[in-house]
Amino acid sequence: MAGILIIDDEPQIRELLIKHLNELDQMPMVAETLADGLEMVASGTFDLIFLDVNLPDGNGIEALPLIKNSRSEPEVIIITGEGDEQGAKMAIDSGAWDYILKPFSGYEIKLQVKRSLDFRASKKALNSSPEKILNRSSIIGSSPKLLSRLNMVAQCAKSDANVLITGQTGTGKELFAKVVHMNSRQEKNNFVVVDCASLPEQLVESVLFGHVKGAYTGADSNQDGLVKKADGGTLFLDEIGELPLSIQKKFLRILQERRFKPVGGTNEVVSHFRLVSATNRNLEEMVRENQFRSDLLFRLRTIHIDLPPLKECKEDIKDLTLHYIYTLCNHHGFENKGFVSEFLKALESYDWPGNIRELISSLEKAILADPVSPILYPNCLPNPIRIHYIQSSMNKTRAGCDFKRVSQTSDKFQSIDLPDNLLDPIKPLKQVKDVAISIIEKIYLEKLMQSSNGDLDKAGTLSCISKSRIYSLLKKYNISRSV
Structure with missing residues (x-):
């Protein structure tokens, strides 16, 4: 029996889910508020959670990352009565298993329960297989976001799937690519770097695919390209977003068939490599602007590691x-x-x-x-x-600054004795302000010295005034530090 939790404030929805789950021989636990649900998640072990979006004390989607990163890392099915395209995107991006609208059918619920639990069982079996210790190389740090990316690198080590690494400039994309290589089956073979941003436009094909003797002026001998040099190892395409569209099409075929023809050649060359790509550009946006091939993007990001900024x-x-x-x-x-x-x-x-x-x-x-x-x-x-x-x-x-100290003097300020002739007859405003400010400053300084016991460092912290300014005011009003 799986550990299942329902977090929903609607009694009829909870009862309906319980009914469908009982028919699968499952006995779910329930929570009516987000706070209760999060408390149960923190203290319990769950395989699957049904999570409502609009709860009395919070938004389920906003809490989704917290649930996914909890100790048991459960699968989460979002259930909501209000279809929201942006909400659905946020849910899936945050790791939700599915996003289901109310009202739902028993068939739909049972199907997703079975699929999610089967997937979880397979994932557990994979994770329980013997693993070598991850070689982090020079990746330094232990923040949760960094560790989650290293966990993805560990998953990369279990297959030869293509990897796309994205992130801002300077986040360590090439370093992560090297760590993927060092922890893979290809670790003993070449790690070949292709800087797509600096490939000479007229020689892109020759650099990547090589050439045969006489293919063009200056081609005095056969020359292997970088793709061939990566045979048995890892080919790292840095700044993949800069790859010309004409080359993108040819590269797609190489990814599909792992074979190509050198420039000027008639015979195909085979190269079995693991592909890792990196970019600081938004490839999806480039696809929409017809600057990058969608079919190539799908091939590149079998596994996607998005590096966080520092x-x-x-x-x-x-x-x-x-x-x-x-x-x-x-x-x-x-x-x-x-x-x-x-x-x-x-x-x-x-x-x-x-x-x-x-x-x-x-x-x-x-x-x-x-x-x-x-x-x-x-x-x-x-x-x-x-x-x-x-x-x-x-x-x-x-x-x-401790502004509460000011409030402690408020009663005294309210009972300030102003000179009888201050407002009668009426004088220029500046003259009245200068007199009033002087009176208040003196009272404030006396109270400040009492509160700080004459300690000028403490007085400076309480008042946000420099020590030299406090000295000047004490001298101006002839106030002792021992007031």
Whole structure:
């Protein structure tokens, strides 16, 4: 019997699902709210969950990633009374097994239950097979998003399926491609890199497929192309989105048949390779704009690994920093360097539009900024990172000011004794404001000294005023720090 949970606030829907599941000899558990359901998911073990979208205390689709990443990683069937194309896309993108509209038939429910449980059983059998330890190479970090991508790499190792790696510039697409190769059956053979963005336009076919002697001027001998050199190994097409349309068509045939003709040749050449591709472009958008072949895209992404930007994996910055400081110091012949806590805080506060590549470059600049010092300080970092850190620190200081202290003086402010002649006769507004502000400033400073016990550092934190400014005001109003 499988572990099944129904999260739905409609009694009639719960009863109907229970009826259909009982007919399959299943005894589901139920939750009427999202909070109760999530609590049960966190503490229990489930194979399948029926999840409503519009619940009294939340949206089921928004909670879907949390459920999918729970301990038992259950399959999830979304059930909803409101068909929503965007909602369906979000559900499937988040890992839902299916998206079913109410009212549903018993046949539909039973079919999806059987299919999802069969799939889960097969997946468990596959995952329980003996595995070698994943060779991570230089992939550093342990954030949940990074580990989930490494789990996908581990799945890649169990087959020769084509892999598409996507992500922003600098996220480590080539490094992941190498790790896929190192953990595959092809690991002992060539890892051949093709930079599609830098292929010479007139020689694309020759570079990829090779040529025979006399195929064109300068072709003095037979030459194997990169596709042939990858025979038995891995062919890595970097920046696949830059591959010309004319070559895309020919490459599609190679993927289908694993054979091709060199430029000028009449005999076909065979090459059995594992294909891994990478791009920072939106290939689906390129398909819509007729810039990329849809049939080739389908072939490329049998397994799709989308790498997260560094700003979504800030937990990894410390480990990355330690690793690359050591590596870079060793490269430049320096002793390994340490760093102060503010140095790491500056790195963690930055959003890293250039991702890991920008982090490595920034660390190298910091190391070279002061080769002699054994310790790295924030002033060693590039200016954009330093400026961002200072600005974020200022914002936190403002946000952290204890404005409750001001409210404690409100009663006193309400009973301020103003000079009798302040408003009678009426004087210029600026003159009245200056007098009123002076009175309030003096009262505020007296209260500030009491609250801080004369400690100027504490007074500065409470008031968000610099120590030099506090000194100046105390002198102006002749107020003692021991008030």
